[in-house]
Amino acid sequence: MSQAHKVTYRDVKDQILGRICDKSWPAGTLLPGEVELASQFGCARATVNRAMRELAEEGIIDRKRKAGTRVVNAPRRHIKLEIPLVSQEIEQSGAVYRYALVSRTLVAAPSWLSARIGLEPEAEVLNLQTMHYANNAPFQFEDRWISTKNLPAVLEVDFSKVCPEEWLQAEAPCTQADVSFTAATVDVRMARFMSMVVGEAALTTDLTAWVDNQPLTFAQKTFAGGYRLSSNF
């Protein structure tokens, strides 16, 4: 008896992945049911279930009740991208973090804003422009808009001391958010703030956040030149 008496869900996962990779189960294949596999692998159905559930989460296979489990035709790779707080990101790199409030204005939402995050036209918003430095070198400029109607408390906060991002995360953690990245060219004003050259390329992030389906805030961040967003799988 070779008896590896415990068949773990990892074992099962690896076995299944192996058969998919070596084309024993090519894309589109309907694979055996959980009970069948459980007896093949000599383990409980729950074990097979966990293995397959994770593979499904990873987008390797597609599971449907009654229809069974199939190998996904076009395995889409995906990565987990961290969206850390600026301060954390800087401090973790070993640099000294410094924050500065550039401007704070209370205005009626411009039309592009209300359209973008779904506010009533002319709704009141607080606009905060802030700078974040790493070892006193410009790291990120943030242009943030917060709905005062959906978050009145924001009016009482002294944002010269707390960065909006951190305050929001602590006081009103969003339940849903959209994030997007693009490359932009810096204009004269941004160039001054970021110590960059006009026309230089900068990575920018747009971030819209909701709490319980109520639009809360929109932020556009501009990163210093050469900033690189990275991850792996």
Place this chain on the structure above:
Amino acid sequence: MSQAHKVTYRDVKDQILGRICDKSWPAGTLLPGEVELASQFGCARATVNRAMRELAEEGIIDRKRKAGTRVVNAPRRHIKLEIPLVSQEIEQSGAVYRYALVSRTLVAAPSWLSARIGLEPEAEVLNLQTMHYANNAPFQFEDRWISTKNLPAVLEVDFSKVCPEEWLQAEAPCTQADVSFTAATVDVRMARFMSMVVGEAALTTDLTAWVDNQPLTFAQKTFAGGYRLSSNF
């Protein structure tokens, strides 16, 4: 008896999340053990376990054997970012995909390449430059390097017909990869290929892939102006 006779792991998850959000369990709190919670919620330990495991995966709590489970102080948000094949991405947007091979050369790996992906100096690599069009408009330029030692089969392929990315995914799906994004300025040659203006900002992606710890390929992709990478949570 109100008896919702089944307490699901989702119920437990929501309860726990609720207590964290309403500050009943502030950041840093050591929460009760699984057995304790199971009896509190009136369910099996496995149910609590699954709930807490998922919360841990989401970065909300931190679990350690013997030490117990704590609410994470700085909840790091993360998003799932899809890394689709170019062709899929274009076709899914409803546009017509067209592919062209720009150049194919067999060379000794330049030093920056061997250093970057961990090849022996001067190892032979196949360099493929390709263009990808959406409705005949330039969408992406790809500069790819493949190790011929670790993947000899690549020499036999007619890359004027198959795009390297797709061939690799089908024939040698990587087991590990690094991805990074940055903003770059397009030079004269790139501007021609992409129908862009010299100096314009473009999003670029660097992608390094390994199979079983063997460095396989490195690719640098340059996206058309205005390209936006997006996701949500």
Place this chain on the structure above:
DNA sequence: CAGTGGTCTAGACCACACA
């Protein structure tokens, strides 16, 4: 309607990490 995955349970043993 019947088959498949989805989930819960109760009990058990294991592995790690702190004291």
Place this chain on the structure above:
DNA sequence: GTGTGGTCTAGACCACTGC
């Protein structure tokens, strides 16, 4: 050592969904 999470099991019922 000892407590906490990590996992497996065997059995059960449920819920969705394709036929």
